[in-house]
Structure formats: structure tokens, C-alpha cells
Amino acid sequence: MADEQADFNLKLVLISFKQCLSEKEEVLMDPYITGWKGLIRFLNKLGTIFSFISKDLMTKIQIMERFRSSDQKENYSSLQCMVQYELDNRLVDFQKCSDHPDSGCRTILRLHRALHWLQMFLEGLRTSQEDCKTSVLCTDSYNSTLASYHPWIIRKAVTMAFCTLPSRSAFLETMNVGAPEEAVEMLNEAMPFICQVYQVTQKLFEEHTLLELP
Numbered sequence: 001m002a003d004e005q006a007d008f009n010l011k012l013v014l015i016s017f018k019q020c021l022s023e024k025e026e027v028l029m030d031p032y033i034t035g036w037k038g039l040i041r042f043l044n045k046l047g048t049i050f051s052f053i054s055k056d057l058m059t060k061i062q063i064m065e066r067f068r069s070s071d072q073k074e075n076y077s078s079l080q081c082m083v084q085y086e087l088d089n090r091l092v093d094f095q096k097c098s099d100h101p102d103s104g105c106r107t108i109l110r111l112h113r114a115l116h117w118l119q120m121f122l123e124g125l126r127t128s129q130e131d132c133k134t135s136v137l138c139t140d141s142y143n144s145t146l147a148s149y150h151p152w153i154i155r156k157a158v159t160m161a162f163c164t165l166p167s168r169s170a171f172l173e174t175m176n177v178g179a180p181e182e183a184v185e186m187l188n189e190a191m192p193f194i195c196q197v198y199q200v201t202q203k204l205f206e207e208h209t210l211l212e213l214p
């Protein structure tokens with residue numbers, strides 16, 4: 001168990017996102033969920049101040065895991081199948097307070113927006129100077145992605161939590177892939193996978209007008 005903890009690193013998480021893309025450019029659900037669970041482990045390492053975020057993420061992951069272990073699991077094997085199945089069966093709420101508040105589509109949309117934040121943040125981390133403040137990187141990427149979907153109180157809590165983040169080099173070391181330069185090298189290799197998953201999902205949700213689900 002201790003070894004498993006010691007061996008766990010951000011590269012493994014980012015590889016899950018690589019495994020998400022099938023040959024047909026579908027986003028496979030199981031590695032998508034595995035990738036997110038790995039990110040939650042990293043988030044938990046950053047301190048209890050982030051636990052309100054990891055709780056929300058866990059709730060969303062559990063919704064998706066329930067679909068994957070239900071009678072309809074085949075319809076949730078990829079994001080593409082899920083969209084088709086839920087739309088064909090009118091399982092998606094386009095209005096607030098309707099019959100299906102926890103559809104797969106609206107749940108994945110929240111994770112998808114969060115993946116955009118992650119993409120921006122890791123890109124900032126990868127390309128920034130050594131003395132750059134992670135709290136500033138984090139706030140900037142949050143403001144340009146997720147913030148517009150969150151109420152004032154969440155934006156405040158999140159911005160306060162960002163102030164507790166460690167320095168850039170300490171942050172890169174928490175990725176557990178070696179010295180900061182090695183972490184940057186790993187990000188150089190792995191970022192394209194996250195970007196691709198983000199782009200394919202964005203196109204799918206755009207085509208079906210699902211980008212503003214309540």
C-alpha cells in the first residue's frame with residue numbers, strides 16, 4: 001500500500017487521459033473516470049482546504065460510476081454513446097428543476113469545464129518562470145475558465161484556497177516524477193493528450209448544443 005502511494009505520480013494520471021481516445025476518436029468513459037480519480041488524489045495532497053472541491057468532484061465521479069455499473073452500462077462506455085443514448089431517450093434536462101437533474105451529459109459537462117481549467121493551469125505551470133506564483137497562475141486560469149459558472153461565494157472560497165498553494169518548484173515536485181525540470185518535461189509530453197480529450201468533448205457537446213446545460 002505504502003509502495004503504491006509512493007509510485008503514484010501525475011504521469012500515470014495523464015496517461016489515463018491518453019487512453020481515453022479510441023481509434024475512432026471516441027472518449028472512453030472508464031479511463032476518463034480513472035483519470036479524474038487520479039486528479040482527486042493529487043488535489044487531496046494539496047491540503048484539507050481543497051476538500052470542498054474534491055467532495056464535489058467525487059459526487060460527480062460517483063454519478064458516472066453508477067451509470068457504468070447499471071443495466072445501461074454499454075450506453076455509457078464512451079461520451080459519444082452517452083450523448084446519443086441520453087438524447088434519444090429524453091434523459092437530459094434543458095431547463096432547471098426538471099426530471100433528470102443528474103444526467104450523464106450535465107455531469108460530464110462540469111468535469112469537461114474543469115478539464116479546461118486544468119489544461120490552462122498546467123500549461124501556465126509548464127511555460128512559466130521559476131519564480132512565478134502558483135496562486136496567480138491558478139487564479140488566472142480559474143478566472144478565464146470556470147469562474148463564470150460559479151456564484152460569488154464559491155469564487156471567493158476558491159480564490160482564498162489558491163493562496164495556500166506551494167511555490168512552483170514545490171508544486172512540480174508534488175507530481176512525483178522527479179526534479180522540477182523532469183516534471184516540466186513530462187508535462188511537455190503529456191499535455192497534448194489532455195488537450196485532445198478536451199477538444200473532442202467540446203466538439204461533441206457543441207454539435208448537440210449541450211454546452212449550457214443547467
Ligand SMILES: CCCCCCCCCCCCC/C=C/[C@@H](O)[C@H](COP(=O)(O)O)NC(=O)CCCCCCCCCCCCCCC
Pocket residue numbers: 010039040042043046050052053056057110111114117118138142146149154158174175214
Ligand atoms: C491546484 C489546485 C486546485 C484548484 C481547483 C480549481 C478549480 C476550482 C473549482 C471549484 C469548485 C467548487 C466546488 C463546487 C462547485 C460546483 O457548484 C460546481 C458546479 O456543479 P453543480 O452544477 O453540480 O452545482 N462544480 C464544478 O464546477 C466542478 C469543479 C471541479 C473542479 C476540478 C478541479 C480539478 C482539480 C485537479 C487538481 C489536480 C492538480 C494536479 C497537479 C499536481
